[in-house]
Amino acid sequence: MSILCSGSFVADILIPDLPNIGPPGSLTYAPNGIHLSPGGHSSNVSIDLAQLGIENIHAVGAVGKDEMGNFLIEQLRNRGVKPIPQIIENSTTAKNVALLVEGEDRRYIAELTANSLLSSSYLMKTITGVSPSIFYQGTLGGLPDIEKNLNNILKKTQNQDILNIVDVIMPTNGWNYLKIAASYIDILHTNQLEASNLTMENEPIRSVKTLNQMGIKLAIVSDGEKGVVAATEDYLITMPSYTVTQRDPTGAGDALCAGMINHIYTNKLTSENILDPYSIIDTLLMGQAAGAACVTGLGATTSVTKENLETILEQRETVRNKTKLRKI
Numbered sequence: 001m002s003i004l005c006s007g008s009f010v011a012d013i014l015i016p017d018l019p020n021i022g023p024p025g026s027l028t029y030a031p032n033g034i035h036l037s038p039g040g041h042s043s044n045v046s047i048d049l050a051q052l053g054i055e056n057i058h059a060v061g062a063v064g065k066d067e068m069g070n071f072l073i074e075q076l077r078n079r080g081v082k083p084i085p086q087i088i089e090n091s092t093t094a095k096n097v098a099l100l101v102e103g104e105d106r107r108y109i110a111e112l113t114a115n116s117l118l119s120s121s122y123l124m125k126t127i128t129g130v131s132p133s134i135f136y137q138g139t140l141g142g143l144p145d146i147e148k149n150l151n152n153i154l155k156k157t158q159n160q161d162i163l164n165i166v167d168v169i170m171p172t173n174g175w176n177y178l179k180i181a182a183s184y185i186d187i188l189h190t191n192q193l194e195a196s197n198l199t200m201e202n203e204p205i206r207s208v209k210t211l212n213q214m215g216i217k218l219a220i221v222s223d224g225e226k227g228v229v230a231a232t233e234d235y236l237i238t239m240p241s242y243t244v245t246q247r248d249p250t251g252a253g254d255a256l257c258a259g260m261i262n263h264i265y266t267n268k269l270t271s272e273n274i275l276d277p278y279s280i281i282d283t284l285l286m287g288q289a290a291g292a293a294c295v296t297g298l299g300a301t302t303s304v305t306k307e308n309l310e311t312i313l314e315q316r317e318t319v320r321n322k323t324k325l326r327k328i
Helices: 043-053 067-078 120-130 144-148 150-159 176-184 192-199 204-214 252-266 277-295 304-323
Strands: 005-006 009-017 035-039 057-064 080-087 094-101 105-109 136-138 161-167 187-192 218-222 226-233 235-239 322-328
Touching: 005 043, 005 120, 035 043, 035 067, 043 057, 043 067, 043 136, 043 252, 057 067, 057 120, 067 080, 080 120, 120 144, 120 150, 120 226, 136 144, 136 150, 136 252, 144 150, 144 176, 150 161, 150 176, 161 176, 161 252, 176 204, 187 192, 187 252, 192 204, 192 218, 204 218, 204 226, 204 235, 218 277, 226 277, 235 277, 252 277, 277 304
Parallel strands: 005 057, 005 136, 009 094, 057 080, 136 161, 161 187, 187 218
Antiparallel strands: 009 035, 094 105, 218 226, 226 235, 235 322
């Protein structure tokens, strides 16, 4: 058994705890340093899974033929991930600068280079070669060729009995790609902003039901401290969040997906029994715990560890008791 994570490979440059952003011409010293680490959906989810103790994790994404690409590949290997990079000869490896000013929301300065050029043909060959039991596809909305062929990619996973999990970002060219492929999606995760934009519904409950009507088997909308809402054709689940002190929300959605994958993989859940409502609740409890662990530290993956997860899971029964399950 193995897991294949697909999406973007990015070099994250994180500058935390800034007192302010100075005016033009000013100099601001980073009080707690400038941190360089692997980033992007594929990197983050695969690293989180490795840190949670899962083995045989593959990650596919695109990098340039440069030193930064070499750095990302080596960092993934060092963390226990098996990278399968597509090398883009005429591009550079993508970088993303995250500025965290105390008391303010995050600021990102990113570039679109090799990270957006992962090809569907390379991904399809990778799926055939790895033959995973679980396939995670992130960064949809920023991978043009993958989006154009998503219908066939997910059809391939279903034909090979591979459970697929799809995660999205706000799209540059609309949501039509997702609507076309919806009937082949086992699990879809979005945040509240993405779900509202996709479904034109402001309420998470209405959003997940609209996603079910599109053909998605299990739709999950996360909303930070407000928790998650999930639905299948037959059941609706609302679950509050765990209580933690947040330091940096970067990577929380990726960690949530990693936590869910960790539970699904460990318990050998399939596309059939994942739709059992009590299996969904257990999966969400683990996913939210990983997301909560993530926000307690700096960076997208630093705090997603088995030790931190076990500490947060001490609240599991409290969260379970506040969870509401309704048959539709």
